[in-house]
Amino acid sequence: MSLIGQEPRGTITEKFARHVSSGKAEFFAQAGIDFIAGRRGGIYLHDLEGKTLINCHSNGGVFNLGHRNPRVIVALQRSLEELDIGNHHLISEGRALLAERLAASSPGDINRVIFGVSGGEAIDMAIKLARGHTGRAKVISASGGYHGHTGLALAAGDEQYRTPFEPLSPAFEQVPFGELDALESAMGEDTAAVIFETIPATYGIVIPPEDFYAGVRKLCDHYGAVMIMDEVQTGLGRCGAMWGINTYDVLPDIIVTGKGLSGGIYPMSATLYRDHLNPFLHENPFIHISTFGGAEVGCYAALEVLNILEEPTFLDHVHQMADLFEEGFATLKDKHADLLVETRQRGLMMGLKLADPNFGPMMTRIGFDAGLLVVYANNDPSTVQLLPPLIIQEDEVGQVFELLDGMLTVLGKAFA
Ligand SMILES: Cc1ncc(COP(=O)(O)O)c(C=O)c1O
Numbered sequence: 532m533s534l535i536g537q538e539p540r541g542t543i544t545e546k547f548a549r550h551v552s553s554g555k556a557e558f559f560a561q562a563g564i565d566f567i568a569g570r571r572g573g574i575y576l577h578d579l580e581g582k583t584l585i586n587c588h589s590n591g592g593v594f595n596l597g598h599r600n601p602r603v604i605v606a607l608q609r610s611l612e613e614l615d616i617g618n619h620h621l622i623s624e625g626r627a628l629l630a631e632r633l634a635a636s637s638p639g640d641i642n643r644v645i646f647g648v649s650g651g652e653a654i655d656m657a658i659k660l661a662r663g664h665t666g667r668a669k670v671i672s673a674s675g676g677y678h679g680h681t682g683l684a685l686a687a688g689d690e691q692y693r694t695p696f697e698p699l700s701p702a703f704e705q706v707p708f709g710e711l712d713a714l715e716s717a718m719g720e721d722t723a724a725v726i727f728e729t730i731p732a733t734y735g736i737v738i739p740p741e742d743f744y745a746g747v748r749k750l751c752d753h754y755g756a757v758m759i760m761d762e763v764q765t766g767l768g769r770c771g772a773m774w775g776i777n778t779y780d781v782l783p784d785i786i787v788t789g790k791g792l793s794g795g796i797y798p799m800s801a802t803l804y805r806d807h808l809n810p811f812l813h814e815n816p817f818i819h820i821s822t823f824g825g826a827e828v829g830c831y832a833a834l835e836v837l838n839i840l841e842e843p844t845f846l847d848h849v850h851q852m853a854d855l856f857e858e859g860f861a862t863l864k865d866k867h868a869d870l871l872v873e874t875r876q877r878g879l880m881m882g883l884k885l886a887d888p889n890f891g892p893m894m895t896r897i898g899f900d901a902g903l904l905v906v907y908a909n910n911d912p913s914t915v916q917l918l919p920p921l922i923i924q925e926d927e928v929g930q931v932f933e934l935l936d937g938m939l940t941v942l943g944k945a946f947a
Pocket of ligand 1: 591648649650651652654677678679680728732761762763764789790
């Protein structure tokens with residue numbers, strides 16, 4: 532018997548509201564969004580009654596390889612025949628193999644890996660490592676940024692997430708994203724780390740100036756600060772390279788990955804770091820513990836994710852699809868010039884900047900009705916994030932544009 536749809540929609544909603552989140556249930560009821568995910572596969576997500584959405588959010592990259600990628604499922608099934616979570620204190624074959632592959636996929640001497648379960652946990656670890664290594668406290672991040680909801684990650688994110696939980700860890704400072712002068716003014720001999728999402732997603736897929744990260748690198752070198760790139764969304768092929776920061780040709784000290792490393796099948800995150808940061812952890816090998824971080828069964832699922840990403844044609848495909856989106860955007864902008872102010876793109880990390888902050892939430896709502904899952908950027912609701920699975924095919928890109936065109940037409944009529 533299928534696990535999906537054992538209970539009627541109303542009962543599920545009622546149980547969810549009662550036991551999981553009354554607030555979310557109310558939010559979605561008010562938004563008129565009654566989607567409960569049922570079957571899923573490839574770029575498609577179906578609800579309990581079979582209504583279909585094309586997933587152009589991919590949970591921020593979790594579904595880079597589509598829903599229920601068959602190769603990742605087989606890898607997990609295979610690992611379940613012999614393994615379990617493993618023991619996080621002991622030397623582990625699965626972790627050693629996955630770490631070796633992550634190191635090989637990373638630029639420069641980023642050779643070392645700490646495993647986690649979530650992106651927030653891996654960000655926390657990156658900041659702990661920077662503070663431990665430098666013996667300094669100050670962490671500089673971007674206003675409007677988002678790094679997760681755990682302790683240090685939360686402190687580095689936008690103030691709307693932080694304020695209700697203050698006092699948080701001290702010595703965090705935010706600067707406007709993409710502005711080197713502002714960063715320089717905030718930096719000093721007390722700076723432990725600078726952390727940015729390579730392309731901030733929750734801020735609306737803001738593409739920084741081409742020389743921005745070279746400048747960040749220089750400032751970090753000058754002040755002896757650790758440069759941390761949050762690649763939870765931009766990594767693993769999303770920007771047309773293994774890591775988004777590779778497209779800026781800059782070597783950071785730490786790369787944080789999560790979401791897509793799971794293959795959408797088994798949670799996995801990782802903090803990847805350069806050799807010179809290792810002495811702190813070498814001296815203190817048990818200073819950070821994560822029972823489920825790098826769970827052994829998940830290591831083999833993640834290894835298969837890397838196998839897929841590193842196939843010679845994989846990134847070529849991402850570039851081809853990115854070109855199709857670029858062409859489509861030009862037509863869309865001409866046709867809906869009054870609504871669509873700007874399109875933002877690096878590979879398949881894409882965003883639509885609309886003319887009004889109300890338009891993002893409306894596009895999400897209209898998209899639900901039309902059959903396209905797009906999510907507005909919470910820290911700039913005038914933008915809609917567009918992150919299709921990287922395995923999207925040419926005809927499916929065509930379907931996405933048909934839907935976007937129709938959605939913008941509906942939006943235009945609503946505001947005529
Ligand atoms: C850029 C970025 N960093 C970190 C995180 C936190 O990841 P998680 O939700 O797995 O803790 C997210 C989650 O959306 C993210 O988008």
